[in-house]
Amino acid sequence: MSISGLRKRLGAPGFSYLAAAASCAVFSAVYEHFSHSVYSPWMVCLFLWPLVLGGVPFALLRLDRDPRAGEAARSLWCCGVGTLTAGSLITGVMEIFGGKSEYSPVYWTAGGVLLLAAAAAFFLGSGRAEKTL
């Protein structure tokens, strides 16, 4: 199947999340290869954020087809997943370096708030979608 065919089948958001997950997997594999066997679960599992939080809902469940998943909900969800992935990246880099990142909580908090806001937008959108039916 061609890339455009895959994109069509998974939907643009699902395809993008899976592409991001693959990029993260490649990046963390290369980073860990040069880290002299110093491993961080945050780096090893970097790809799981876009895969689980993006690939499952959009590529598997095709929530992008759901009328409740409007642009607001999708944008907030995307920003949340990106923030958590960046937090995992910076925490992993710090752990491999041998330290602790004092900024990690900023990412977890911001990412969590964005995901909650996206969920709220989704369910508020639910009522609106039902009204239009």
Add this chain to the structure above:
Amino acid sequence: MKRKKGWRTFRAAYFILLAAFTAWIALDTFVIPHTYAAGVSGRNASSAASSAVSSSRTSAGTSSASSAASSSQASSGASSSASSSASSAVSTGTTYSGGGVTITVTTCRVDDTDVYVADVTLDSADLLATAFASDTYGRNIKAATSVIAEENDAILAINGDFYGSQTSGYVIRNGVLYRSKAYSADREDLVIYQDGSFGIIREGDVTAQELLDSGAEQVLSFGPALVENGAVAVDSGDEVAKAMTSNPRTAIGIVGDLHYVFVVADGRTSASAGLSLKELADFMCSELGCTTAYNLDGGGSSTMVFNGSVINNPTSGGSIKERSVSDIVYIRTA
């Protein structure tokens, strides 16, 4: 449609901000130097601006922590029989004697790894000191071990605990308290007291101020302790943070009163595999006879400088070269 475009703009702007924030964190953590001055207190606080403080200690010479240690030293090279209080130093490629200091450096082969051991005997505990890069306490203020050693006229130096890579973990140097924030309750620190004796503490058990008040001259926060009370204190499952395999190592141990060993192991090269913590602890306990031994920052930081020359093979960025570090532990003359 306009609303949809607005959200897409928000998303693009957010990711630009996220990337910029993450880049700033990376620069702040690894590149931008920060000089810290706050929180300085201690017996030598008046000299706090200078890390290599010439402390005006009165007690010296007796050790309370070290018990009788039967030393089966790996040292073999030229003997250093000169009087330790001699004012004129006698030095060869592997020995140094004079100014209250006697040092013999030997190289051993341990578990497919070249290990450099400096056997040090001092007349006074004042001669064991620490120094910061650029004589400044701060973050991302770094220099090669050999450069810091030269700045402080060190005869022998090894890298320290790289305190600058952390924002917590006790830092007491030359009788001055610089950082009192604990890394974690179970973090093991090496305490070098005014009389030259060693002790191992957990940061959850005692505050940095209490350590200073009890006579701590140096506190190094890395670990773990390798040998405690003459027994190996790690097992094969113990490792530094997330390190999983053999690596270059730096460690310091005490054998008897004012009798120390500085140990650096090569690693990450075809010639030397590196040591696990257990292998290093076994060596320092069984072969060197340490009663207390402590693991310092290793990996690319591991460096030993003797008489102005780097004697091990430090690895940094995939090649044999020194990595810049925050601090050193060194021996000076009277």
